[in-house]
Every structure is written in structure tokens, then in C-alpha cells.
Amino acid sequence: MTASHEPPRHVAIIMDGNGRWARSRGLPRSVGHRRGVDRIHPVALACSRRGVEYLTLYAFSTENWRRPGAEVSALLRLLATMIDDEAKTCLRDNLRLRLVGTLEHLSPALQDKVRAAVALNEHNTGLSLCLAFDYGSRDEIVRAARALAADGVAPLEVDERRMSERLFTAGMPDVDLLIRCGGEQRMSNFLMWQAAYAELYFTDVLWPDFGEAEVDAALEAYAARSRRFGGLSQGGTH
Ligand code: IPE
Numbered sequence: 001m002t003a004s005h006e007p008p009r010h011v012a013i014i015m016d017g018n019g020r021w022a023r024s025r026g027l028p029r030s031v032g033h034r035r036g037v038d039r040i041h042p043v044a045l046a047c048s049r050r051g052v053e054y055l056t057l058y059a060f061s062t063e064n065w066r067r068p069g070a071e072v073s074a075l076l077r078l079l080a081t082m083i084d085d086e087a088k089t090c091l092r093d094n095l096r097l098r099l100v101g102t103l104e105h106l107s108p109a110l111q112d113k114v115r116a117a118v119a120l121n122e123h124n125t126g127l128s129l130c131l132a133f134d135y136g137s138r139d140e141i142v143r144a145a146r147a148l149a150a151d152g153v154a155p156l157e158v159d160e161r162r163m164s165e166r167l168f169t170a171g172m173p174d175v176d177l178l179i180r181c182g183g184e185q186r187m188s189n190f191l192m193w194q195a196a197y198a199e200l201y202f203t204d205v206l207w208p209d210f211g212e213a214e215v216d217a218a219l220e221a222y223a224a225r226s227r228r229f230g231g232l233s234q235g236g237t238h
């Protein structure tokens with residue numbers, strides 16, 4: 001219950017700022033997204049080397065479908081082009097690529113691609129790299145509630161453990177450290193259940209500029225935090 005000397009087991013990042021990164025250079029937003037994708041593997045490796053076990057990256061929210069059609073199409077194309085390569089690189093580096101979110105709004109071909117990518121390294125034992133795509137916390141919680149009802153779980157048997165087991169993150173630990181880059185300070189419907197006691201870290205650095213130094217800064221800030229989970233810190237004072 002004092003400042004944490006252990007690295008966070010589960011880090012989550014809201015990868016924000018791709019559009020502004022591109023705009024400030026007079027480039028189309030899609031270039032910012034492409035540049036953002038290139039940051040994923042280096043950041044995953046940096047986290048892995050520092051002892052993080054789970055890294056969940058917010059790539060596309062349930063609300064991002066509201067963006068102009070051309071941008072949504074560009075993001076879907078980017079998923080299609082990056083997923084095979086990323087799965088192969090994860091295989092090489094013993095990272096386990098996973099998906100958190102739904103596939104149902106993607107084309108059947110893209111769904112197959114994503115499933116194949118996830119299957120390719122399901123036996124890897126290193127850091128789990130969880131890509132949150134078409135993900136929204138409220139959608140996830142509604143789906144979990146529906147699953148409990150469909151399983152015939154009685155109202156009094158509904159508890160936190162059973163809910164957790166029906167979330168996309170079933171079997172994963174809660175988020176210890178939630179990072180949002182890009183300057184905004186909000187959750188934007190990301191891991192609201194899992195991050196209930198996460199330490200929050202905000203930085204103005206835009207995602208396409210995010211790297212090892214930013215990971216270290218966030219982990220350093222985390223190490224200095226006193227996590228109490230509603231109790232008292234050692235010695236009974238704050
Ligand atoms: C984050 O960058 C990527 C996605 C949400 C898909 P943005 O596209 O939100 O970039 P900004 O916030 O407009 O700069």
C-alpha cells in the first residue's frame with residue numbers, strides 16, 4: 001500500500017494525437033495514423049523489457065465510427081495491412097497479440113485476418129499486446145450483462161468476478177497504469193471497469209512521437225504513486 005516498486009503488470013494506453021501530429025506538418029490525418037502504427041511494436045518491446053505483462057492499446061473506439069467515411073476506411077485498411085506484420089513480429093519477439101473488442105462490424109476477410117493473426121502467437125509466453133479495436137467500455141459491459149442473462153445466472157449470483165469473466169479482458173489483471181498521450185485528460189470509454197483503481201498518467205506528447213523515453217517517464221511517475229485501493233497506506237497515514 002506504499003509507493004509501488006514493482007512494475008505495473010497491466011499498462012493501458014490511449015494512443016491519441018495522430019491527427020494533430022499530421023496536421024502540424026501539413027500532412028493528411030491518415031499519415032499520422034500510419035506513423036502511429038509504427039510506434040506500437042517499439043512501445044510494446046519497451047514495456048516488455050521493463051517487466052510489464054499486459055499492454056492494452058486503444059486503437060479504434062466504438063465512437064470512432066462517427067468519423068468521416070474516408071478516415072474510417074483508412075483506419076480499417078491500416079488494420080488490414082499492419083495485423084499480419086505485427087503478428088509475425090510478435091512471434092519473433094515472443095509477444096502475444098490479442099484483440100479486445102468486436103470483429104462483427106469488419107468485413108469477413110478482415111475478421112479472418114485478425115483471427116489468424118491472434119492464432120499465430122497464442123502460445124507465446126511474453127507480454128500480451130492487446131489491441132482494442134471497435135472497443136467501448138459501455139458496449140463491453142452491456143455484452144457481459146447480456147451473456148450473464150443468457151447463461152441464466154440468477155440476479156443474486158451476479159457479482160464482480162462473474163462480470164469480469166465475461167468482459168473481453170477475461171483472465172487479465174486490472175489495469176495498474178492508464179496512460180493518455182495527446183494532451184486530453186479523459187477516458188473516452190476505455191476500460192472503465194478494468195481501470196477502476198488504475199493510476200492515471202497524462203502527457204502532451206502525441207502518439208506518433210511516443211517512445212521509450214515516454215514509457216520510462218510514465219513508469220517513473222507510477223513508481224512514485226502511493227496505491228491505497230481505499231485503505232490506508234503503511235503506517236496509517238497518507
Ligand atoms: C488517435 O488519434 C487515433 C484514433 C482515435 C483512431 P486521433 O485521430 O484521435 O488524433 P487527434 O486527436 O485528432 O489528434
Ligand code: IPE
Pocket residue numbers: 014015016017058059060061064184186188
Ligand atoms: C480515443 O481517442 C480513442 C482512441 C485513441 C482509439 P479519440 O480521439 O477518439 O477521443 P476523443 O474523441 O478525443 O474523446
Ligand code: MG
Pocket residue numbers: 016017018182
Ligand atoms: Mg483524438
